[in-house]
Amino acid sequence: MLSTILDITYLLSALGFVLGMQRLSSPDTARRGNLLATVAMSVAILATLIYPFENAPNNYLWIILSMIVGGAIGWIAAFRVQMTQMPQMVSIFNGLGGACAVALAMVELVLAGQQGGATYGQMAILLSALLIGGVSFSGSLLAYAKLEGRVKDANITFNGHNIFNLVLLAATLGLAVWLGMQADTVPTGLAIGLMVLSLVYGFSFVAPIGGADMPVVISLLNSFTGLSAAAAGLIYGNQIMLIGGIFVGASGTILTVLMCQAMNRSLLNVLIGSFSSAGGSTQKGQGDQVVKEITYTDMAIQMYYAKRVVFVPGYGLAVAQAQKMCKELDDLLSENNVEVFYGIHPVAGRMPGHMNVLLAEADVPYPKLLDLEEANDKLGDTDLAVIIGANDVVNPSAEDDPGSSIYGMPVLQVWEAKNVVVLKRSMRPGYAGIQNPLFFHTKTKMLFGDAKASLQELVTAVKSL
Amino acid sequence: MDLIIEFFQNNLLLIYLLLFTIILGFEVISKVPTVLHTPLMSGANAISGVVIIGAIILVRQAAAEDYFSLGIGCLGIILGMINVVGGFAVTDRMLEMFKKRK
Numbered sequence: 001m002l003s004t005i006l007d008i009t010y011l012l013s014a015l016g017f018v019l020g021m022q023r024l025s026s027p028d029t030a031r032r033g034n035l036l037a038t039v040a041m042s043v044a045i046l047a048t049l050i051y052p053f054e055n056a057p058n059n060y061l062w063i064i065l066s067m068i069v070g071g072a073i074g075w076i077a078a079f080r081v082q083m084t085q086m087p088q089m090v091s092i093f094n095g096l097g098g099a100c101a102v103a104l105a106m107v108e109l110v111l112a113g114q115q116g117g118a119t120y121g122q123m124a125i126l127l128s129a130l131l132i133g134g135v136s137f138s139g140s141l142l143a144y145a146k147l148e149g150r151v152k153d154a155n156i157t158f159n160g161h162n163i164f165n166l167v168l169l170a171a172t173l174g175l176a177v178w179l180g181m182q183a184d185t186v187p188t189g190l191a192i193g194l195m196v197l198s199l200v201y202g203f204s205f206v207a208p209i210g211g212a213d214m215p216v217v218i219s220l221l222n223s224f225t226g227l228s229a230a231a232a233g234l235i236y237g238n239q240i241m242l243i244g245g246i247f248v249g250a251s252g253t254i255l256t257v258l259m260c261q262a263m264n265r266s267l268l269n270v271l272i273g274s275f276s277s278a279g280g281s282t283q284k285g286q287g288d289q290v291v292k293e294i295t296y297t298d299m300a301i302q303m304y305y306a307k308r309v310v311f312v313p314g315y316g317l318a319v320a321q322a323q324k325m326c327k328e329l330d331d332l333l334s335e336n337n338v339e340v341f342y343g344i345h346p347v348a349g350r351m352p353g354h355m356n357v358l359l360a361e362a363d364v365p366y367p368k369l370l371d372l373e374e375a376n377d378k379l380g381d382t383d384l385a386v387i388i389g390a391n392d393v394v395n396p397s398a399e400d401d402p403g404s405s406i407y408g409m410p411v412l413q414v415w416e417a418k419n420v421v422v423l424k425r426s427m428r429p430g431y432a433g434i435q436n437p438l439f440f441h442t443k444t445k446m447l448f449g450d451a452k453a454s455l456q457e458l459v460t461a462v463k464s465l
Numbered sequence: 466m467d468l469i470i471e472f473f474q475n476n477l478l479l480i481y482l483l484l485f486t487i488i489l490g491f492e493v494i495s496k497v498p499t500v501l502h503t504p505l506m507s508g509a510n511a512i513s514g515v516v517i518i519g520a521i522i523l524v525r526q527a528a529a530e531d532y533f534s535l536g537i538g539c540l541g542i543i544l545g546m547i548n549v550v551g552g553f554a555v556t557d558r559m560l561e562m563f564k565k566r567k
Contacts, residue, residue, distance in 0.1 A: 017512050018489060024505050025497040031560040034508055038553040041515070045549075048518045049525075057529045063521055066539040070546025077547070078554035083562075089555055090507050093514075097548040100516045103541040104523060107534050121472075222510050229516035236522050243486055244515035250490025251509050255502065258495070344500075353502035360562040369500065 002052055007239075009047040014243040016040025021251065027366060044240045083361045084318050087351045088147045091218045094225050095140025101133030101228035106195060108235055113186035123180045125234045127194070131176055133228035134198030135205065136221045142206040143214050143221065156207045162272050165204055172197045205271075213270050215351040216259050220267075223252025259347065265409075291427070294445035296454075299421055300461035303329075306383035308339040310375065312412055313355050314348050316389015316424065320451035323362040326388065329455055330364065332462045341368050343375030343385075343412045345393035376413050385417035387438075389424065389451045395436045405434060420444040423454050504559040511552025517545025 016036050023033025049063070074093070081089045105126050112118040118126070145151040158164075175197060179190050209217055226248030233241025260267050303309055311330070317323060330340045342359060349355045356369055370378065379385065387394055390412075397404035398411045414420050420443050429435055438444055447454055473480070497505050520541030527534035 018493065021505070021508065021512070022493050024501060024508055025493070027498075027501065030501055030504060031557065034504070034553060034556045034560055037508060037512060038557075041512070041549055041553070044515065044518060045521065048521045051522075053522075053526055056526050058525050059527060059529065059535060060525075062535055062539050063524050063542060066524075066542035067546050070543035071550045073543070074547040074549065074551030075554055078551045078558065081555065083559075086503065086507070086555065086559065089551070090503075090510050093548045093551045093555070094510045096544040097510070097513050097516055100514075100520055100541045100545040100548065103537045103544065104516070104519045107523060107537045107541075110533065219506055222506060222513060225513040225516075226509070229513050229519075232516050232519040236519050238518060238522065241515045241518050243482070244512050246483055246486040247490045248509045248513040250487040251494040252506075252513075254491045254494045255506060255509070259502075351503045351506065353500050353504070356500040357503050357559050357562065366500075371498075371500075 002050075006047045006051050009043055010238075010240040013040040013044040013047070013240050016043070017244050017247060021247070044244075048238075082321075083358055084321060085148075086357065087215065087218065087354065088144045091140045091144045091147065091214075091221070094218065094222050095137045095144070097225040098133040098136030098140060098221070098228055101129050101225070101232050102137060102195060102198075104232050104235070105130035105133065106191065109186055109191040110188050113188050113191075117184035117186060120180065120183050122235070123183045123186070125231050127176045127180055129228050129231035129235065130191070130195055131172065131198045132224050132231065134195055135202035136224040136228060138199040138202035139206040139217065139221050139224075140202075142203050143217050146206075146211050147214050149211075153208070153210065156203075161204070161208045165201075165208075168197075168201050168204055172201050209271065215347070215354075216256055216267075216270050218351070219252055219256040219259060223249045223256065226250075226252055291439050292445045294421055294447055296447075296457045296461045299445075299447060300458055300465060302384055302419065302421075303333055303338065303386070303458070304336055304462055304465055306333075306338055308341075308378070308382045309333060309384045309386060310341055310343050310379065310382050310414070310417065312343045312345070312348075312375075312385060312387045312390050312394060312414060313359065314345075314388065314390025314393060316391075316451045318349050318354065318358055318389070320389065320453075322388065322450075322452035322455050323358045323364075325452050325455040325459065326359070327362040327364050329459050329462065330368075332459060341370050341375070341378065343379070343414070344369050344371055345390070345412055346372060346410075348390055348393050372410055372412060376416075379413055379416040382417040383419065385414040385420045387414060387420065387422040387424075388455070391424070391429070391436055392434075394438055395434070396438055396441075397434065397436070401437075414438070415441055415443060418443070421447055423447050423449070423451055425450060504556050507552060507556040507559060511549055511556060514545050514549035514552055517542060517549055520545050 017040050020033045020037030020040060023029040023036060109126050175194050179194055206217055226245045230242050230245025230249060233245055260270055311326060333340050344355050359369060392406060394412050394414045395406060396415055398406045398409045401407060415438060422439060422444060439446060520538055524535060524538035527538055
């Protein structure tokens, strides 16, 4: 009787996951959606704690202590992290989920070895959980290190890295298949060897992928963790793990594809990391082109007396933590009846929606944030476009230079505005590693410096008008 | 071949379940606006922490003197718990900021 009630509880939890994710699809219901998913998870965990297993020793003390430790670490980490570091945090959390699947698979493999083997089906499930979880764990940690800027791409890649990865993948899968054949003995040493190989592969797999593509990678690894959770669910014949894992696996995959589409690249292209090496035809005749600089006062006047100004934020705004300063400038301009809006490119920042989260943190009203199409519709009728630390997402080469490596990527057509000012630290190219003709455009003026410092100067300049 | 047919017939319901869950996952996500992609990814990440349930089952069934299973199992619970609690808390923090305006 009790077990039936708990099975129904699992069913309701699965429903809670799906409905929660669905509510996340609208800003108005998103928070409730997350709450629903949280409740569903708590209920599922509670049901697992009291589920009647025959002759189970239970070990409740161990479980509760571990839950308290893990819960406390997660809680503190979640509230300590800065909004700009959110993507890294998600990556770490995701990696730990993968590590959990690895731990489960290892224990079950060792137990299977002690108890005289497993069926081929069980081996396939265990080895999948081990492999996928391992790749997700080490890959997520490297993605974290890359986003934190602790690892230089050049230090962990070498010539022929992609070929090495293919060989490594083949070796890892080969060992997995061979180990799967040993179902009647399950040698522990080999299982540990496979775990090590999958960890090495996860690291090596993420290594050649550029820092700007980390969001795509995190999303992909997120779906990996989901799949490893589902595989672990098969081990225990547990429906909620299976449904939750597969659901996340599917949604992570579609999110990954959507992100690639926003950059007009294929997933394969992202994964082999060919972005920076491709396309050389854009590097033509920059010697005779000059950039024009603008002073703070001139720019302040231009903004203050404009009818409509668009801010285009990019990663530069995020690293400088300039979102609040941006909002302050916005307020000053709005008081003078300047219509201010924000053009948000889908892949601006480090994750889709990253800019929206940052700007929302600074209390920028939601209706002011326009997506790519809405912003492009309005840009022709805009007096001044202010680019704050964005680069590739406003590169006209994407539209008019078929030789460019970002040709075909949808971009914000800021050059349609009457004037353009680019706030930038230096003339260094963006993550795609290509030059941006926008900086040499007749309409464009440059304002060099850290985004936050520049905006601060502009606020002061506007106030003194 | 016989093995595959046998597997298919034994797990027919499971295969249906997987198929429809995958389609459901695709459908739910494809409607989410870009602005919510980061919280969404974070929320999905928290849900992938369901793997903790496996760790709990493992520890509950482990013999009291089987320190290997207990140790690794508890490590699994800690890792899974960080993923779940941290994941949902971070998602809520992000969404809280969307709510403040108005």
